[in-house]
Amino acid sequence: MTLPLNPLTPDFAVAPQLEPTAMAEAAAAGFRSVINNRPDGEGGPGQPSSTSMAAAAAAAGLQYAHLPVQGGYQTPEEIAAFRELLATLPGPVLAFCRSGARCTKLFVAATQG
Known part of the structure; x- marks a missing residue:
């Protein structure tokens, strides 16, 4: 499997739904x-x-966080929780959802201003 990554910064990338076997590949990457x-x-x-x-x-050997959010709308609390994960998890960080779009929206909202 080749990870279907969309790097947003040198330390953060998003991906669509991953399988458990992709975790070893993510660590190797x-x-x-x-x-x-x-x-x-x-x-x-x-x-x-x-x-x-x-x-x-x-x-x-990866840190893992589950922050389930709906695809259409992320609340201010969910954005704040995502911001906290970005601040506390060791990077580089890979986030995934169904297509990668909600992770991208969360990242943009969490890193604005």
Whole structure:
């Protein structure tokens, strides 16, 4: 698997839904943390659970955070939580959701001003 990355800065990239096996590849690519912005079950039963993603991330030596947010709208509280993750997780950070769009919106909102 080749990670479908969209780098937004040298220390932050987004991706569409990843599989647990991608965590080892993310670590090999130099990422130190992963943020999952997708609610469990959003994509149906075939979507990997946050628990399985967290276990795979830990096995790969990555920090893992699950901040589930809806695709259409992110609240000020969710944006603040994302900002806090960016400030506290070791970088580089890889965030993923269904397509990468909500992670991108969160990043832009969390880093404005």
